[in-house]
Amino acid sequence: MHGELPCPACPKRRYPNRELCTLRHALPLLLLMSGFHSLRYFHMAVSEPSPGVPQFVSVGYVDGNLIDHYDSETGRTVPRADWMADNLDQQYWDIETQIGQRNQQVYRINLDTLQGRYNQSGRAHTLQRMLGCDILEDGSTRGYEQYAYDGRDFIAFDLDKMTFTAADAVAQITKRKWEKDRSEAARRKHYLKNTCIEWLRKYMSYGRAVLERKERPMVRVSGKEAHGILTLYCRAYGFYPRPITVSWLKNGEVRDQETEWGSIAPNSDGTYYTWASIEALPEEKDKYRCRVEHASLPEPGLFMWETESNLFTIILAVAFAILLTVVVTGFVFWKYKSGRKKKGYDSAAGTDGGSDSSAKRLWCGTRGDGRHPSSLCSPVGSAAGPATGLQERDTESPRAVGWGQGCGPG
Numbered sequence: 269m270h271g272e273l274p275c276p277a278c279p280k281r282r283y284p285n286r287e288l289c290t291l292r293h294a295l296p297l298l299l300l301m302s303g304f305h306s307l308r309y310f311h312m313a314v315s316e317p318s319p320g321v322p323q324f325v326s327v328g329y330v331d332g333n334l335i336d337h338y339d340s341e342t343g344r345t346v347p348r349a350d351w352m353a354d355n356l357d358q359q360y361w362d363i364e365t366q367i368g369q370r371n372q373q374v375y376r377i378n379l380d381t382l383q384g385r386y387n388q389s390g391r392a393h394t395l396q397r398m399l400g401c402d403i404l405e406d407g408s409t410r411g412y413e414q415y416a417y418d419g420r421d422f423i424a425f426d427l428d429k430m431t432f433t434a435a436d437a438v439a440q441i442t443k444r445k446w447e448k449d450r451s452e453a454a455r456r457k458h459y460l461k462n463t464c465i466e467w468l469r470k471y472m473s474y475g476r477a478v479l480e481r482k483e484r485p486m487v488r489v490s491g492k493e494a495h496g497i498l499t500l501y502c503r504a505y506g507f508y509p510r511p512i513t514v515s516w517l518k519n520g521e522v523r524d525q526e527t528e529w530g531s532i533a534p535n536s537d538g539t540y541y542t543w544a545s546i547e548a549l550p551e552e553k554d555k556y557r558c559r560v561e562h563a564s565l566p567e568p569g570l571f572m573w574e575t576e577s578n579l580f581t582i583i584l585a586v587a588f589a590i591l592l593t594v595v596v597t598g599f600v601f602w603k604y605k606s607g608r609k610k611k612g613y614d615s616a617a618g619t620d621g622g623s624d625s626s627a628k629r630l631w632c633g634t635r636g637d638g639r640h641p642s643s644l645c646s647p648v649g650s651a652a653g654p655a656t657g658l659q660e661r662d663t664e665s666p667r668a669v670g671w672g673q674g675c676g677p678g
Contacts (some may be wrong), residue, residue, distance in 0.1 A: 305331055305479070307468040307666070308400035313375035315383065316392040324372040326664075330471045331479050332510045333538065338368035351475040355585040382417055385438045393418055403462035411460025423457050436633075467666030480562040483539055489558050489573045498550045500573055502558035503543040506535065513561040516546040517570075522559075 273465050311326035322339040326349075329335060331579040335352050345364035347353040394417070401411040414424035421435040423442055430453040434443040446452040472479060485507035491500050502514055517525045523546060530543040548556055557570045 295592075297303070297608060299500055302405045304399060304402050305468060305472055306397070306402045307464055307471065310396070310398055311375070312394060312396045313379055314392055314394050315379045324368075324375055326368055326371065326627060330468065331477065332540075333475070333478065335471065335475075335658075336367070340372050349475060349478070351478060352471070355474040366490060380438065381437070385441065386417075395422075399460075401460050401468060403465065403468060409461065409465050413456060413460070427460055430454075430457060442620060464666065471666075479485040479509075479536075481508060485512065485560060485562055487558065487560055487569065487571050489571045491553065491573045494548070498548045498553055499545055500548055500553070500556055500558075501543060502546045503541070504539075504560055504562075505541045506539045506540075507562055507564065508539045509563060510540050511563070512540070512541065512542060513559075514544040515559050515561075516543060517557045517559055518552075519555050520557075523636070525612070560654060611663065 271543065275532060280308040305475065306329070308329040310325065310329075311324065313320060313324045316339070317323040322341045324338075324340040326345075326574045327334060327439045330349075334348040336345055337348050343365070345361055345368045347361070349355070375395060382395065383389065396416040396419075397413070398416075399411075400609065401409060402477040403409055412425070412426050413427075416645045423435065423439045424433045426433060427432075432446055432453075435439045483506060485504040488503050489500065490503070491498050491662055493499075498518070502516065503512055504512060510532055514529070516523050521676070526546050528545050532540050532542045534540055544558070546556065552576075553573060556572065559568050
């Protein structure tokens with residue numbers, strides 16, 4: 269493709285400065301580290317949309333929690349977290365919708381441009397953008413922006429060096445164009461160091477109850493033996509926040525070089541799960557422990573594999589203890605009830621109406637079903653009752669549109 273690509277439109281009422289429209293969405297590539305908060309945006313365009321695969325999609329995340337969504341099929345940006353809907357007014361969502369619609373047009377043209385430069389045709393192609401910022405535990409910040417074409421790196425912005433890194437010859441065209449206009453890097457820096465961080469702090473205040481909750485991981489250790497090698501698996505489920513460390517120890521020493529880790533993946537309820545495995549000799553299984561470190565745990569937890577025989581023994585012991593408790597409790601209750609009945613019979617033999625009085629005392633005493641006596645002894649009619657968008661008008665947008673001042677890949 270030749271010539272300049274059309275630039276995205278920015279509502280001047282909300283975005284008086286053009287540089288505020290530079291950046292947009294980011295893929296939530298969450299880092300495994302503790303004590304940080306993140307705002308991530310991601311948008312993706314496909315050259316050949318199909319049912320269930322829109323031509324353009326963009327999503328936003330705070331600390332791995334989906335906060336909003338736009339796609340070309342609905343044509344609107346909508347909240348995906350209750351605390352976003354509760355704190356941001358309709359004008360906010362209308363403006364985000366305008367940005368999404370404009371990005372949809374720009375990305376379609378950008379895809380055509382790249383297909384031409386790569387001399388491609390006849391199959392589906394994708395263009396992705398990942399952008400975001402973090403607030404680290406020590407209060408420092410960082411930002412990042414990168415593009416991918418057909419799932420491969422294309423170009424990335426280095427915030428520290430204020431330069432662009434091109435992955436191939438076609439990306440070099442875009443790099444030269446952006447570096448020719450020195451304001452390109454300055455606009456990106458302004459967004460990543462200021463606008464993005466400002467909105468991350470706002471979102472954190474809106475969703476604090478959700479974002480700062482802590483849910484303990486459920487941990488299960490299992491093993492599978494094959495060809496003389498025992499593979500031990502340590503699985504952690506249902507934890508939040510996302511950062512977690514799962515490691516294998518042998519005789520108390522960490523064995524990271526021998527450990528294989530799975531990704532930290534989201535559950536449908538907003539929690540996460542992950543796993544780690546290690547190979548061991550069957551006769552050495554008792555030397556291994558899985559260590560789990562998480563913000564919800566006061567100290568790291570150590571877990572070992574309980575074989576089926578050990579588990580069966582534990583289950584039998586627990587079942588026996590429960591049965592013994594039931595038998596003893598039943599015997600004590602039977603003795604107590606028998607004694608009360610005998611006392612009632614003696615009283616009935618000595619006085620008129622004693623039988624009714626004893627019956628009432630027995631009914632109002634401690635019962636085997638655990639109900640409180642006051643609920644059974646209150647007379648009818650007694651007090652016990654029957655037996656039954658916040659919008660900052662002058663604040664910069666958390667988002668930005670398109671490729672920047674140059675707009676296209678170059």
